[in-house]
Amino acid sequence: MTTRIIRAARRHRYAQIEMNAIEDTRLSWAARGLLIYVLSRPDDWRVITKHLVKQGNLRRDGIHSLLRELRKCGYVRRKTIRNKQGSFSGVDYYVHELGDQISPRTDLPYPAEPDPGEPDTARPDPAKPYGIPSTEVYLGTTTTTTTDTDCGGSGATAPGTHSLIYPESILAVEREAAEEFINSLPDALKQPVLDEWTGIIRAGAIRTSTIGCLRALVDRALDGRFTAERGVRIRHAREHQQRLKSVLEKAPDLPPPDETDVNVRRLREIQTRAARDKGDGVN
16 A cells, blocks of 8 residues: 555644544535644633634634634534623634534533624724714614525525615625624624614715724624614614505505695605605615
């Protein structure tokens, strides 16, 4: 037999890793490389994204993308860390050598919980949202429905339907990146953050990167510093449109309205504002 793989003598620095993890074709080569590196660390080693950035040629976003890929296949799970006041202060990563290939994840050291966001305390990009914080905060909930996808190694995007409303002006590639960031948020914050982003885009307040602005908003939302400002107007305009549409659908056969009636005049004012806001770019 011809030896083509030359191995080092097994003395002090070597690792034993489950072959299923190495041969999992759902993962990209980059994700498998990151997984092998982490699995070669001691059992009490803590995954810190800043350390991983220093070990290779990927930046923060690249590392987060690989970690998301590993999470989709069950190799990585996250637990939210909160301080004594209950505020978000980071997350812990837990790495599983077998991923989701070997039945249920009963070995988690904590109960499964919704994924709150990326564990990074780095300051947002220079593309920051500007303005005075508002005390009016959107507390509604948003539901999302997505379909199953691969772990990301094939490069396929997940087809899915959802009720989230994105800015119409963004490009397709920006929409894909935006969905990655938005999906890291709790449902109750997804649409408010998107509305604020829409308002900032329409106001022309983004100086460098549209996606960088969204990432800054998501970071603020994850650590409890997000307040709705421009997004409040976006939400109000959309709600006016929805109410108006509901009224018109419920009474399609009514006689022409009395234009002298104060309520009719008020409704016309709402219609005019809604049309103007839609022309400004409200989805």
